Amino acid sequence: MCRVAVIGSGFSGLSASCFLAAAGFDVTVFEKNESPGGRARSFESNGFLFDMGPSWYWMPDVFEKFFKQFDKKPTDYYKLIRLDPSYRVIFNSDDSIDVPADIEMLKKLFDQLEKGSGDELIKFLGEAKFKYELAINKLVYLPGLKITELLDAKLIRALFKLHVFQPIRSYVKKFFTDPRLIQLLEFPVLFLGSKPETTPALYSLMNYADMALGTWYPLGGMRNLVNAMVSLAKSLGVKFSFNSEIQQIEVESHKATGLCVNGDFHPFDDIIASADYHHVEQDLLAPLHRNYSESHWKTKVMSPSTLIFYVGLNKKIDGLLHHTLFFDKDFDIHAREIYDRPQWPSSPQFYVGCPSKTDPSVAPQGCENLMILIPVACGLNDTDQIREQYFNDVMDRMEKITQSSIRPHIVFKRSYAHRDFSKDYNAFKGNAYGLANTLSQTANLRPSILNKKVSNLFYTGQLTVPGPGVPPAIISGEVVAKQLIKTHRELIT
Numbered sequence: 439m440c441r442v443a444v445i446g447s448g449f450s451g452l453s454a455s456c457f458l459a460a461a462g463f464d465v466t467v468f469e470k471n472e473s474p475g476g477r478a479r480s481f482e483s484n485g486f487l488f489d490m491g492p493s494w495y496w497m498p499d500v501f502e503k504f505f506k507q508f509d510k511k512p513t514d515y516y517k518l519i520r521l522d523p524s525y526r527v528i529f530n531s532d533d534s535i536d537v538p539a540d541i542e543m544l545k546k547l548f549d550q551l552e553k554g555s556g557d558e559l560i561k562f563l564g565e566a567k568f569k570y571e572l573a574i575n576k577l578v579y580l581p582g583l584k585i586t587e588l589l590d591a592k593l594i595r596a597l598f599k600l601h602v603f604q605p606i607r608s609y610v611k612k613f614f615t616d617p618r619l620i621q622l623l624e625f626p627v628l629f630l631g632s633k634p635e636t637t638p639a640l641y642s643l644m645n646y647a648d649m650a651l652g653t654w655y656p657l658g659g660m661r662n663l664v665n666a667m668v669s670l671a672k673s674l675g676v677k678f679s680f681n682s683e684i685q686q687i688e689v690e691s692h693k694a695t696g697l698c699v700n701g702d703f704h705p706f707d708d709i710i711a712s713a714d715y716h717h718v719e720q721d722l723l724a725p726l727h728r729n730y731s732e733s734h735w736k737t738k739v740m741s742p743s744t745l746i747f748y749v750g751l752n753k754k755i756d757g758l759l760h761h762t763l764f765f766d767k768d769f770d771i772h773a774r775e776i777y778d779r780p781q782w783p784s785s786p787q788f789y790v791g792c793p794s795k796t797d798p799s800v801a802p803q804g805c806e807n808l809m810i811l812i813p814v815a816c817g818l819n820d821t822d823q824i825r826e827q828y829f830n831d832v833m834d835r836m837e838k839i840t841q842s843s844i845r846p847h848i849v850f851k852r853s854y855a856h857r858d859f860s861k862d863y864n865a866f867k868g869n870a871y872g873l874a875n876t877l878s879q880t881a882n883l884r885p886s887i888l889n890k891k892v893s894n895l896f897y898t899g900q901l902t903v904p905g906p907g908v909p910p911a912i913i914s915g916e917v918v919a920k921q922l923i924k925t926h927r928e929l930i931t
């Protein structure tokens with residue numbers, strides 16, 4: 439039986455391992471950390487259960503499609519609920535909106551904020567739906583290896599309707615003038631790790647995901663999605679080796695022969711690297727076997743890193759929903775401080791996740807579980823002192839806006855930023871979300887899933903196709919597994 443090693447147990451590695459095991463390969467996943475999930479790991483402390491990374495469960499169809507290929511459904515593993523309101527956006531102390539799940543109610547909300555914008559929203563979402571369906575059915579599952587993949591008659595006919603060459607900022611402004619609506623529609627771009635001025639309007643498909651497909655929550659937290667995929671993988675025969683950091687990929691005559699793990703050599707026939715692409719190439723491969731040089735990586739636009747605070751409170755607080763976005767500061771200044779002149783932000787926007795509003799299992803009774811997340815530039819000097827300064831800033835703003843006393847009720851606090859991302863995940867420049875989806879880093883222009891010099895080494899994850907986010911990482915694993923399976927079939931015939 440052909441032996442495949444998967445480096446890393448994030449969503450992309452888990453997804454790839456399931457497809458390969460189902461196709462009859464002997465699969466072992468090596469994970470440097472003691473638990474699976476990668477950036478979606480979780481931890482427990484003082485009775486609080488914290489998801490460390492993703493908290494927004496968008497595009498439920500992608501999860502359905504993944505499990506269906508193994509004759510399973512998400513609900514075989516976890517209970518999924520749709521949040522309503524989907525989330526709260528705070529513009530300042532006395533101006534906020536709750537985004538309703540129901541489209542008719544959303545339309546009314548738009549009309550209240552800008553006369554006539556409800557009808558514009560329906561038109562906008564109609565175009566976004568067209569893009570979403572075309573992208574999901576034609577684009578995101580492409581391996582990005584040949585330009586001919588894009589020469590699909592339906593894609594070519596639709597090119598102008600996809601708005602690939604128009605930035606999402608100017609596109610949104612064609613429909614809406616109220617700055618709050620513009621901010622609301624630009625916000626999902628943050629998931630792609632780029633600025634609205636440089637993100638193709640193709641990605642208004644994310645607004646369809648947000649407003650039409652909805653914001654969901656797997657009860658128990660995102661860890662239940664990780665557990666579901668691990669359980670599926672194990673049922674298919676995948677073996678897991680935790681606390682197993684790969685030190686080197688051994689190569690002979692342009693073929694990988696195996697992996698060095700904790701000082702031992704393990705032979706394999708094929709390798710899929712789902713750890714950060716930059717780390718795999720620069721740290722695990724000799725220079726002559728790399729696709730890209732260090733200077734190439736320096737030209738790449740990384741998605742942001744994040745400064746996160748996991749906080750447990752010994753009381754309930756008002757003013758927050760399950761998801762709350764604090765847009766009470768200027769986003770353009772914050773975005774410039776992430777992308778154009780990378781520096782610690784002068785006055786950042788931030789996000790607060792409070793899953794205990796929905797799920798009593800994530801905090802002791804009467805308590806609140808908070809994840810406070812500030813997007814920041816990659817590669818910054820990350821010190822305890824700087825982290826504390828931002829903690830005080832967000833606490834001041836949260837206490838003022840929610841009119842609640844928070845600080846005296848903190849019973850647990852942990853911070854997490856660049857140096858943790860680098861240490862825990864070997865993340866290039868301490869990035870959180872991989873490689874940004876700018877126009878010049880989309881589809882075939884992203885780092886290749888194939889190593890061009892080592893015939894049996896493949897890459898997956900948020901630095902390659904299709905991009906950052908949980909659904910794209912799951913898709914990335916499927917794409918690379920199917921490419922490996924195809925390569926084997928071609929060798930046999």
Ligand SMILES: Cc1cc2nc3c(=O)[nH]c(=O)nc-3n(C[C@H](O)[C@H](O)[C@H](O)COP(=O)(O)OP(=O)(O)OC[C@H]3O[C@@H](n4cnc5c(N)ncnc54)[C@H](O)[C@@H]3O)c2cc1C
Nearest residue numbers: 446448449450470476477492493494684713899900907908
């Ligand atoms: C704070 C945060 C919030 C986010 N929020 C959302 C959200 O709300 N919704 C959403 O859709 N997406 C969100 N994302 C993005 C999403 O979590 C990621 O895109 C996705 O989880 C990436 O999966 P991956 O498999 O590509 O990488 P990873 O999860 O990083 O997996 C790679 C794995 O490789 C392991 N590894 C690294 N080096 C080695 C080595 N040498 N040997 C062995 N193992 C190694 C790492 O430990 C890791 O487990 C968020 C990300 C972060 C960080």
